[in-house]
Amino acid sequence: MQRAGKGRTPRRPKKPSNIEKDPVGVYCRIRPLGGEDEECCVEMISRSTIQLHAPDGLKANRNGEYKETQYCFKKVFGIKTTQIELFEDVAKPLIEDLIHCKNGLLFTYGVTGSGKTYTMTGSPGEGGLLPRSLDMLFNSIGPFQAKRFVFKPDEKNGIEVQNQVDALLERQKRDNQQSVPRTPSSRQRPDPEFADMINPDQACKFEGVDEDCCYSVFVSYIEIYNNYIYDLLEDAPFDPVRPKPPQSKILREDQNHNMYVAGCTEVEVKSTEEAFEVFWKGQKKRRIANTELNRESSRSHSVFTVKLAQAPLDADGDHILQDKSQVNVSQLCLVDLAGSERTSRTRAEGSRLREAGNINQSLMTLRTCMEVLRENQMCGTNRMVPYRDSKVTHLFKNYFDGEGKVRMVVCVNPKAEDYEETLLVMRFAEMTQEVEVARPVDRPICGLTPGRRQRNQAFKDELSRRLEERGGPVNGDPVQLNQLIESLPPLPPCELSDPSDDQTLPRLMEVLERRYRIRQKMTEQFNQTANNMKYTLQQFESQFSSKENVLHDQRSKLGEKDKVIANQRTEIERLEKKSKTLEYKIDILQKTTEMYEQDKRSLQQELEGREQRLQKELAERRRMEQRMQGMVTDTKLKWERECERRVNAKQLELQNKLWVKDEKLKQLKAIVTENGGASGGPAEPPRKPERPSRERDRNIAEKRSASPTPLSTIPPVHPMHRRSHSAGGEKWVDHKPASNLDLDTVMQPIIPNAIKVSTPNEKALSKCHKYVLRHQELASDGEIETKLIKGNVFKTRGGGQAVEFTDIETLKQEDPTAPSRKRRSGSREGPAQTDDIENRPPVANISSSHGYQKRRRP
Ligand code: ADP
Ligand code: MG
Numbered sequence: 001m002q003r004a005g006k007g008r009t010p011r012r013p014k015k016p017s018n019i020e021k022d023p024v025g026v027y028c029r030i031r032p033l034g035g036e037d038e039e040c041c042v043e044m045i046s047r048s049t050i051q052l053h054a055p056d057g058l059k060a061n062r063n064g065e066y067k068e069t070q071y072c073f074k075k076v077f078g079i080k081t082t083q084i085e086l087f088e089d090v091a092k093p094l095i096e097d098l099i100h101c102k103n104g105l106l107f108t109y110g111v112t113g114s115g116k117t118y119t120m121t122g123s124p125g126e127g128g129l130l131p132r133s134l135d136m137l138f139n140s141i142g143p144f145q146a147k148r149f150v151f152k153p154d155e156k157n158g159i160e161v162q163n164q165v166d167a168l169l170e171r172q173k174r175d176n177q178q179s180v181p182r183t184p185s186s187r188q189r190p191d192p193e194f195a196d197m198i199n200p201d202q203a204c205k206f207e208g209v210d211e212d213c214c215y216s217v218f219v220s221y222i223e224i225y226n227n228y229i230y231d232l233l234e235d236a237p238f239d240p241v242r243p244k245p246p247q248s249k250i251l252r253e254d255q256n257h258n259m260y261v262a263g264c265t266e267v268e269v270k271s272t273e274e275a276f277e278v279f280w281k282g283q284k285k286r287r288i289a290n291t292e293l294n295r296e297s298s299r300s301h302s303v304f305t306v307k308l309a310q311a312p313l314d315a316d317g318d319h320i321l322q323d324k325s326q327v328n329v330s331q332l333c334l335v336d337l338a339g340s341e342r343t344s345r346t347r348a349e350g351s352r353l354r355e356a357g358n359i360n361q362s363l364m365t366l367r368t369c370m371e372v373l374r375e376n377q378m379c380g381t382n383r384m385v386p387y388r389d390s391k392v393t394h395l396f397k398n399y400f401d402g403e404g405k406v407r408m409v410v411c412v413n414p415k416a417e418d419y420e421e422t423l424l425v426m427r428f429a430e431m432t433q434e435v436e437v438a439r440p441v442d443r444p445i446c447g448l449t450p451g452r453r454q455r456n457q458a459f460k461d462e463l464s465r466r467l468e469e470r471g472g473p474v475n476g477d478p479v480q481l482n483q484l485i486e487s488l489p490p491l492p493p494c495e496l497s498d499p500s501d502d503q504t505l506p507r508l509m510e511v512l513e514r515r516y517r518i519r520q521k522m523t524e525q526f527n528q529t530a531n532n533m534k535y536t537l538q539q540f541e542s543q544f545s546s547k548e549n550v551l552h553d554q555r556s557k558l559g560e561k562d563k564v565i566a567n568q569r570t571e572i573e574r575l576e577k578k579s580k581t582l583e584y585k586i587d588i589l590q591k592t593t594e595m596y597e598q599d600k601r602s603l604q605q606e607l608e609g610r611e612q613r614l615q616k617e618l619a620e621r622r623r624m625e626q627r628m629q630g631m632v633t634d635t636k637l638k639w640e641r642e643c644e645r646r647v648n649a650k651q652l653e654l655q656n657k658l659w660v661k662d663e664k665l666k667q668l669k670a671i672v673t674e675n676g677g678a679s680g681g682p683a684e685p686p687r688k689p690e691r692p693s694r695e696r697d698r699n700i701a702e703k704r705s706a707s708p709t710p711l712s713t714i715p716p717v718h719p720m721h722r723r724s725h726s727a728g729g730e731k732w733v734d735h736k737p738a739s740n741l742d743l744d745t746v747m748q749p750i751i752p753n754a755i756k757v758s759t760p761n762e763k764a765l766s767k768c769h770k771y772v773l774r775h776q777e778l779a780s781d782g783e784i785e786t787k788l789i790k791g792n793v794f795k796t797r798g799g800g801q802a803v804e805f806t807d808i809e810t811l812k813q814e815d816p817t818a819p820s821r822k823r824r825s826g827s828r829e830g831p832a833q834t835d836d837i838e839n840r841p842p843v844a845n846i847s848s849s850h851g852y853q854k855r856r857r858p
Pocket of ligand 2: 113116117118298336
């Protein structure tokens with residue numbers, strides 16, 4: 001994880017809450033089958049899905065219980081996918097990120113023989129992701145590369161920037177040390193196996209390179225075998241007699257907590273070819289070590305790291321800005337992982353088996369780390385991720401803990417033998433897709449105006465053009481100087497052999513004079529040019545200083561704007577936080593409202609239900625009332641008729657009896673008269689009683705009341721009742737309120753043994769067992785109604801007396817003081833008429849005959 005920071009690896013980004021994350025990009029590549037007759041158990045069913053079928057043998061063994069399973073990926077590459085297609089999708093964005101100072105990790109995962117190395121490295125003409133990545137990188141940054149040794153790795157995983165002189169000295173030192181010239185153009189292609197990896201017409205280039213920066217590429221290549229790290233680029237002196245086993249390297253954490261291989265060789269490379277050469281050197285070393293140490297290459301992980309250092313050009317656009325804080329370092333790790341199959345599958349023995357076990361262990365750790373990461377991210381748990389359990393995971397810890405783009409190509413061999421291992425690979429791949437990695441943030445802008453390099457180039461071009469116009473460059477070029485000298489008139493031969501020779505010297509003088517004149521002319525011209533040049537330079541300088549002033553102004557303005565931006569950013573953050581809390585509150589309120597509304601709805605439903613039930617009950621009651629009323633009317637009518645019928649029958653019977661008696665009387669009278677000699681009128685023939693009509697009944701009744709029959713002796717009070725209470729020798733409290741009217745009629749109930757009181761008192765009550773209250777009131781028909789309210793007296797627990805009312809007897813009589821409202825048919829008027837019973841014999845103390853009604857209530 002290398003990001004800007006004082007020329008060293010950057011500080012691990014603090015984890016803000018709103019950090020953006022991307023899932024690990026998992027791609028699947030299916031390689032073609034080895035032979036046409038081989039059984040295929042993997043099928044690509046869409047651009048992002050593959051389906052695995054169990055091979056026939058397995059199906060037969062397990063009763064066909066193996067089902068077809070499908071797995072989804074970011075993209076699936078079928079057997080016909082070319083290397084360039086894969087590169088465009090998988091690695092190109094990572095190179096673009098690398099140039100934008102963002103880190104990347106790309107690894108291939110799969111069973112041995114599934115095409116991991118083919119995908120990563122490729123073969124001649126079919127270069128894999130690694131050579132294509134290098135090619136694209138150099139195609140993009142090629143013209144903007146810094147001179148060698150301007151960037152220099154320090155020993156602590158950082159990169160420093162050196163001044164031009166130091167860089168030049170180092171270059172010279174290196175050139176002196178190396179006998180063989182190292183310019184790529186003069187170098188032979190290192191190995192035919194690596195020649196022509198990439199078709200030139202498939203070259204890729206990223207156009208968004210910041211031209212105002214200088215770039216340098218450093219590569220390192222390590223192998224992790226049996227959980228030991230080996231530097232594949234280390235220049236260890238090779239002793240053919242006693243070859244020393246390679247020394248393993250250790251992992252260190254730099255000051256920004258990034259992991260790096262301590263003391264690992266980082267080679268600065270300036271072209272694709274040079275980078276290839278370095279990679280190839282590492283490959284060769286790896287192969288030699290594997291053979292010599294009897295290692296199985298499929299059980300080792302190889303990590304090729306491309307580190308890109310970049311620093312902005314100064315304001316002139318001429319040299320690198322000598323500011324360490326402006327150096328940005330990013331890296332892309334290209335990892336070819338060991339085969340993921342279980343140990344039993346490889347025929348490893350002895351120490352090899354142990355090694356294989358270890359390698360498997362590191363892949364197991366990778367799997368565990370992914371699982372824990374996923375769990376932590378999905379469930380919000382904080383389980384420790386066991387990165388330290390293996391070197392591979394420890395080295396890449398920061399990609400998962402910090403930030404970066406992580407991509408994995410899962411390689412699949414569709415052959416039947418690999419089916420079960422492939423299933424495991426698929427499960428791991430699916431799980432890995434759910435792990436999220438923090439998206440790398442954009443690097444800050446350096447603050448210098450863009451377009452510096454171009455302007456500088458334009459300035460240089462313009463300068464040389466103008467110089468050319470004014471007679472070419474003044475100093476320096478020996479070729480032009482020689483031409484000038486050659487253009488002077490040639491010197492004549494000046495050997496004097498004859499003393500009388502008077503031609504040679506004058507000729508020489510003439511030539512020299514000519515030369516002198518030409519020289520003077522040239523000096524003049526030179527001076528003029530120098531003056532012109534001076535003038536131009538002055539002009540340039542004044543332009544430059546004015547530009548610098550403008551630039552200074554702009555810079556201060558930019559600083560102000562930056563401040564404003566920073567302020568606004570904090571304000572935005574504050575507002576975002578606020579809006580988040582508000583959203584949260586709104587959420588809660590909405591939930592509460594929903595709950596209340598639900599309550600309301602249920603209560604309303606209940607209310608409606610109850611109202612309906614009430615309505616139903618009311619209707620039912622009304623119906624019942626009507627029915628009851630009908631029944632009451634019916635019963636009343638029935639009973640009225642029945643009563644009438646009985647009264648009539650009784651009357652008839654009584655009349656019959658009366659008639660018989662009358663008859664007997666008459667006969668007796670006749671006998672008496674006969675005996676006494678007295679003769680009366682002829683006896684009236686006996687009248688057969690007829691069935692009385694209602695009218696006649698009334699007449700009869702009137703007649704009878706006019707001459708009262710002494711025989712009517714029905715007691716005015718219910719006889720049974722009376723007997724039960726007074727005849728039993730019980731003592732009564734007879735309560736007659738003073739307000740009662742003295743009716744003075746025969747209807748006064750006579751209660752023997754009674755203590756008469758007008759207000760009841762305890763003393764009287766204590767002596768008695770029974771109580772009767774005479775209560776008078778005016779009935780609706782104007783008659784006085786006397787109610788005898790009777791009760792039992794008993795002692796209370798508190799020592800007092802209590803009356804329990806048991807019976808109400810009603811006696812009704814016309815008010816003697818009121819004028820007669822109801823006149824009965826008959827001729828008599830006056831008080832005597834008020835009651836026809838007052839003349840009756842006093843035996844009938846309490847009776848129920850005409851004028852009296854007796855009602856019993858429970
Ligand atoms: P791994 O590294 O996973 O053990 P290799 O990359 O070495 O597997 O592949 C094994 C063999 O299969 C090699 O010979 C390789 O050329 C071939 N191969 C793998 N993938 C493909 C592919 N997509 N197209 C053609 N050949 C392939
Ligand atoms: Mg391989």
